[in-house]
Amino acid sequence: MFVATTLCVSGNQESSAFDAKGFELAQQGDYAAAVEQFNQALAIDQGDYYALYNKGSALLSLGSYEEALAATNAALDINKGDPDAWVNRAAAIISLARAGYFSDSTSAYQQAIVATENANNIKPYARAYFHQGLAYWDLGDTDGAFNGLNYALNYEPENSKYREAFEQFKTQYGIKIEGTPGPYAVTGTLG
Numbered sequence: 001m002f003v004a005t006t007l008c009v010s011g012n013q014e015s016s017a018f019d020a021k022g023f024e025l026a027q028q029g030d031y032a033a034a035v036e037q038f039n040q041a042l043a044i045d046q047g048d049y050y051a052l053y054n055k056g057s058a059l060l061s062l063g064s065y066e067e068a069l070a071a072t073n074a075a076l077d078i079n080k081g082d083p084d085a086w087v088n089r090a091a092a093i094i095s096l097a098r099a100g101y102f103s104d105s106t107s108a109y110q111q112a113i114v115a116t117e118n119a120n121n122i123k124p125y126a127r128a129y130f131h132q133g134l135a136y137w138d139l140g141d142t143d144g145a146f147n148g149l150n151y152a153l154n155y156e157p158e159n160s161k162y163r164e165a166f167e168q169f170k171t172q173y174g175i176k177i178e179g180t181p182g183p184y185a186v187t188g189t190l191g
Helices: 013-027 032-043 048-061 065-078 081-098 107-120 125-137 141-154 161-173
Strands: none
Touching: 013 032, 032 048, 048 065, 048 081, 048 125, 065 081, 065 125, 081 107, 081 125, 125 141, 125 161, 141 161
């Protein structure tokens, strides 16, 4: 998720121009070129929140999780009130933990869960619950995983990525759901 160019007002017109071009490139899927634009913005204004946040998002899309985490952490140092930045932090941590980057992956997943809780405390929404569900799933916490993935689908029932993950999770654990869960409903039996 990227912050739209109309919101990229860093206070520096030259930096904002690079933010806008980076956003445009990211929307076109040219994440490497977008990172270059965000780096240009940061060369002008190291405290450009939008450049840091969007750079982190682009790096996540490129699979550069360590760099994405660094950019996202720098963005959060400036603005801890952006739920999307917290979710990006969680996504980067989960990806790094799955790649064996951390010596203590349990602690890393707990950090990811805290990041998603921070996001949901600001504004509950599907993306945070989805990543929370993934973190719990990787930790082997079936109840936490079920709740996170189910909540994500309750917020965005048409999201195929969330639905696919939830179906895979249910299949892996033999979970059967009777009826259609309603908003925030947590129903199911672990089999």
